[in-house]
Amino acid sequence: MAGQLAGKAVLITGAARGIGRAAAELFASEGAIVFATDVNQPAEPFLDPNIRFSVMDVASEADWRDIVQTIKDRHGGVDVLVNNAGIGGSQLALADENLGDWNRVLDTNLTGVFLGMREVLPGMRTNK
Ligand SMILES: NC(=O)c1ccc[n+]([C@@H]2O[C@H](COP(=O)([O-])OP(=O)(O)OC[C@H]3O[C@@H](n4cnc5c(N)ncnc54)[C@H](O)[C@@H]3O)[C@@H](O)[C@H]2O)c1
Secondary structure, X not given: OOOOOXXXXXXXXXXXXXXXXXXXXXXXXXXXXXXXXXOOOOOOOOOOOOEEEEEOOOOOHHHHHHHXXXXXXXXXXXXXXXXXXXXXXXXXXXXXXXXXXXHHHHHHHHHHHHHHHHHHHHHHHHHO
């Protein structure tokens, strides 16, 4: 496949819709093999055969381990990580915020990004 990213393995989180989905389609159009993931199934299936969708929760250490291992087994490692998944939270005033919603934002927007970087970094170093 031709393109600026031919053969590169790209992992994108939060890719069922929005910016993540658009990024998945753009990377695939440049020849990348895209692993599009999301905690929810996409409303519409991906049409590009270079995009493989799987369900994963960025807040789950086990989910990160599984998807990165899968990509390593099939393509030698992750070349590009797009840590896109994120949530806006309840938007309530501070005095009305509850701890569950607060923790969900931190788990997704902070811990999820940390887990992703930590999981792919060793393979990226090895593959230079
Ligand atoms: N759209 C904007 O104007 C804007 C502005 C600033 C930042 N952002 C950030 O850019 C990113 C994408 O924005 P968007 O507008 O496409 O958002 P979106 O809400 O349309 O899509 C986010 C996707 O992330 C998924 N997601 C949520 N929690 C998840 C989890 N725990 N694990 C895996 N997937 C999860 C959702 O299911 C959804 O498909 C988000 O991180 C958002 O916070 C967006």
